[in-house]
Amino acid sequence: MNTPIETSPPPPPRSEHDHQKCVSEAIGTAEHLCVVRGVQLTPIRHQVLELIWESHKAVKAYELLDRLKPLQSAAKPATIYRALDFLIEQGLIHRVESLNAFVGCSSSGHQHEQLLLICKHCNEVEERPATEVMQALSQELDQAGFIVHSKAIEIHGICIKCVALCNEQD
Amino acid sequence: MNTPIETSPPPPPRSEHDHQKCVSEAIGTAEHLCVVRGVQLTPIRHQVLELIWESHKAVKAYELLDRLKPLQSAAKPATIYRALDFLIEQGLIHRVESLNAFVGCSSSGHQHEQLLLICKHCNEVEERPATEVMQALSQELDQAGFIVHSKAIEIHGICIKCVALCNEQD
DNA sequence: AAATCGGATGTTATATTATAACTCCCGTTA
DNA sequence: TAACGGGAGTTATAATATAACATCCGATTT
Ligand SMILES: [Zn+2]
Ligand SMILES: [Zn+2]
Ligand SMILES: [Zn+2]
Ligand SMILES: [Zn+2]
Numbered sequence: 001m002n003t004p005i006e007t008s009p010p011p012p013p014r015s016e017h018d019h020q021k022c023v024s025e026a027i028g029t030a031e032h033l034c035v036v037r038g039v040q041l042t043p044i045r046h047q048v049l050e051l052i053w054e055s056h057k058a059v060k061a062y063e064l065l066d067r068l069k070p071l072q073s074a075a076k077p078a079t080i081y082r083a084l085d086f087l088i089e090q091g092l093i094h095r096v097e098s099l100n101a102f103v104g105c106s107s108s109g110h111q112h113e114q115l116l117l118i119c120k121h122c123n124e125v126e127e128r129p130a131t132e133v134m135q136a137l138s139q140e141l142d143q144a145g146f147i148v149h150s151k152a153i154e155i156h157g158i159c160i161k162c163v164a165l166c167n168e169q170d
Numbered sequence: 171m172n173t174p175i176e177t178s179p180p181p182p183p184r185s186e187h188d189h190q191k192c193v194s195e196a197i198g199t200a201e202h203l204c205v206v207r208g209v210q211l212t213p214i215r216h217q218v219l220e221l222i223w224e225s226h227k228a229v230k231a232y233e234l235l236d237r238l239k240p241l242q243s244a245a246k247p248a249t250i251y252r253a254l255d256f257l258i259e260q261g262l263i264h265r266v267e268s269l270n271a272f273v274g275c276s277s278s279g280h281q282h283e284q285l286l287l288i289c290k291h292c293n294e295v296e297e298r299p300a301t302e303v304m305q306a307l308s309q310e311l312d313q314a315g316f317i318v319h320s321k322a323i324e325i326h327g328i329c330i331k332c333v334a335l336c337n338e339q340d
Numbered sequence: 341a342a343a344t345c346g347g348a349t350g351t352t353a354t355a356t357t358a359t360a361a362c363t364c365c366c367g368t369t370a
Numbered sequence: 371t372a373a374c375g376g377g378a379g380t381t382a383t384a385a386t387a388t389a390a391c392a393t394c395c396g397a398t399t400t
Contacts, residue, residue: 079378097322131304158317249350270387
């Protein structure tokens with residue numbers, strides 16, 4: 001209880017940006033990729049993707065379930081997990097391993113394995129290509145003789161927006 | 171069911187090395203660090219650390235619990251999770267986020283945040299300092315203005331020992 | 341010695357996350 | 371029509387993790 005910010009209720013939203021643009025880009029790309037690939041972005045899958053894209057925050061499976069139920073009254077855990085599995089397979093969302101949570105992928109269709117910067121304060125997840133890191137990593141893994149299947153690079157801390165807000169705590 | 175190896179029962183142990191040395195180093199370092207830090211490596215914590223160090227594989231909490239019970243008949247989930255929390259706080263083990271599992275830390279007392287190379291075939295976890303990757307990462311995070319609290323860098327694939335064994339599957 | 345305190349553990353219950361297994365439906369195709 | 375396959379419905383349960391409160395025990399203080 002050092003500072004008032006510590007107990008302030010709503011973590012700040014990613015303020016200064018046109019989030020509708022994020023959403024329409026992500027959904028548009030998803031629809032396009034699914035057509036191209038001949039896989040079905042069914043109503044449930046589409047709705048789950050939209051729910052995930054309501055923010056840049058990592059979101060839990062059961063929270064998604066609660067938010068899906070008004071739209072799909074029959075929704076059960078399997079409903080959500082199947083949709084999530086599909087979206088992950090198609091590279092449309094990321095699973096945030098260290099949170100058991102999920103976040104929209106900002107680069108679907110391009111390279112999918114990126115740095116995830118996870119803010120403890122606002123809970124938003126920023127994706128970064130970080131090509132130099134990835135290059136050094138590839139070299140390291142080659143040297144180790146390790147055959148890569150997948151990478152999870154997750155950094156926890158305070159994002160630049162929140163650093164500005166909370167300078168003496170957390 | 172392509173090859174006989176696919177269904178072969180025991181994944182190969184890290185064959186060519188003196189594992190007793192790994193264990194005694196890790197336990198010795200842990201004991202030393204706890205004395206220096208004035209924290210208690212109690213019998214339960216010591217036993218859990220030893221159980222984790224029985225191999226280089228990532229091990230699940232409830233598997234540890236089963237293996238602890240013969241030694242500590244009162245052991246319950248909280249017993250294990252408390253010991254794991256302590257060992258993680260002290261930097262003596264890693265939590266493998268993408269597996270919900272735990273593995274001994276090979277560099278306790280030195281830098282603790284390293285690459286984890288996780289083999290899908292033998293389930294062993296190799297830790298690598300990867301200084302060039304870490305350096306590039308620090309730069310990237312500085313550029314992003316992100317204040318780091320912790321890092322989880324987990325690479326899944328096939329380790330060099332297993333690559334030699336299974337060349338046409340998985 | 342008695343009181344107090346804090347860290348560790350015991351104990352019970354429950355929350356959270358995830359999957360298995362089986363059924364049904366529906367559109368395509370042989 | 372029959373067979374098939376993908377998606378979804380449904381029920382049950384597995385696996386992972388924490389909360390909350392009680393007890394113990396050794397060290398410190400009174
Ligand atoms: Zn946005
Ligand atoms: Zn933030
Ligand atoms: Zn060893
Ligand atoms: Zn291996």
